Amino acid sequence: MASSSESFCFAAVGDVHGRMNRMVSFLQSWSKRARRDLAFVLQVGDFEPHRDEADLATMSAPARHKHLGDFADYHQKRRHFPWPVYFIGGNHEPHGYLDTHPRGFQLTENCHYLGRVGVIDLRGLCVMGVSGIHDEASFQKPHPPLSLLGTISNKAFTYFHEEDIERAMSFGRADVLVVHDWPSGIIADEDREVLAQQRRSPDADAVGNEYARLLAEALHPKLVLCGHLHKSYRGALIHASGADSQVCCLASVEQGPEAFAVFQVSPLGIQEITHLGTQESP
Numbered sequence: 227m228a229s230s231s232e233s234f235c236f237a238a239v240g241d242v243h244g245r246m247n248r249m250v251s252f253l254q255s256w257s258k259r260a261r262r263d264l265a266f267v268l269q270v271g272d273f274e275p276h277r278d279e280a281d282l283a284t285m286s287a288p289a290r291h292k293h294l295g296d297f298a299d300y301h302q303k304r305r306h307f308p309w310p311v312y313f314i315g316g317n318h319e320p321h322g323y324l325d326t327h328p329r330g331f332q333l334t335e336n337c338h339y340l341g342r343v344g345v346i347d348l349r350g351l352c353v354m355g356v357s358g359i360h361d362e363a364s365f366q367k368p369h370p371p372l373s374l375l376g377t378i379s380n381k382a383f384t385y386f387h388e389e390d391i392e393r394a395m396s397f398g399r400a401d402v403l404v405v406h407d408w409p410s411g412i413i414a415d416e417d418r419e420v421l422a423q424q425r426r427s428p429d430a431d432a433v434g435n436e437y438a439r440l441l442a443e444a445l446h447p448k449l450v451l452c453g454h455l456h457k458s459y460r461g462a463l464i465h466a467s468g469a470d471s472q473v474c475c476l477a478s479v480e481q482g483p484e485a486f487a488v489f490q491v492s493p494l495g496i497q498e499i500t501h502l503g504t505q506e507s508p
C-alpha cells in the first residue's frame with residue numbers, strides 16, 4: 227500500500243475489444259470534467275491489440291467478431307495513450323503477438339502487457355495480473371508451445387494453467403488483483419433476485435471461477451478487477467481473517483460508461499469514485 231501521504235487516482239477499464247479510441251476519449255473527458263489526473267489505467271483483458279491481420283488471425287473468436295480495431299494507430303504512433311495502460315490477456319487476444327513475451331512487455335509507448343502472470347509496483351501499489359480464463363480439462367497441463375500456433379485451436383492459448391496460479395500464489399500478496407473472469411461466490415444474497423431478473427444475467431451460483439477466488443483469498447488484495455461477462459457489478463469477498471476484498475466487475479467499452487471505474491488511492495485505502503459524470507457517453 228502507498229506508504230507516503232500521496233493521493234492519486236487510477237482508472238480500471240473492462241473489455242476493450244479493440245476500441246482503444248473510445249477508452250481514451252471517455253477517460254479524457256472524465257479527467258477534464260473532474261479536473262483530476264489519472265496516474266495509470268488497469269485493463270482486465272480482451273484488449274485486442276492487433277497490429278495487423280496476421281495478429282488478428284491468431285485470436286480465438288468466431289469470424290464475425292474478428293475486427294482489427296484501433297490498436298494499429300497506437301502501434302504506428304499516429305495516436306498515443308495519454309497515461310500508462312497495463313493490461314492482462316483475456317480469451318480474445320492475438321496470441322501470436324502477446325505470447326512471444328509471456329513475462330510481459332511494452333507494446334508501444336504507454337502500453338504494457340503484464341504477461342501470463344505479472345506483478346508491478348505502481349506508485350507504491352502492488353498490482354498483480356493473471357491472464358486467461360479457466361478450463362478444467364487444460365488446467366493441469368502446461369501451456370501449449372507457441373510453435374503449435376496455427377496447427378491447434380487458438381482457444382488452447384486462452385487459458386490460465388496450474389503453473390500460472392502457483393506462480394501468482396508464490397508472490398504472497400497484492401494490493402490489486404487483475405483477472406479476466408470473475409472470482410466465484412461474489413454475488414451478495416440481496417443481489418441474487420435482482421440479477422436473476424436481468425437479461426443475459428449470470429447465474430449467481432455458476433458465475434466466475436474458483437481459481438480467481440483462491441488467488442483473492444491467498445493474496446488478500448484490497449481490490450479485485452475483472453471483466454469477461456460484459457456486465458457491471460460490485461461485490462466483495464470476506465476472508466477468514468475478517469479482511470475483505472472489493473470486487474469490481476466491469477462492462478465492455480462498447481456498452482458505455484459501465485465499462486469504467488476510477489479509484490482514489492490515499493493513506494485511507496483504495497476508494498471508488500462513484501458517479502463518473504456520465505452525461506456524455508463515450
Ligand SMILES: [Zn+2]
Nearest residue numbers: 241272454478
Ligand atoms: Zn469480452
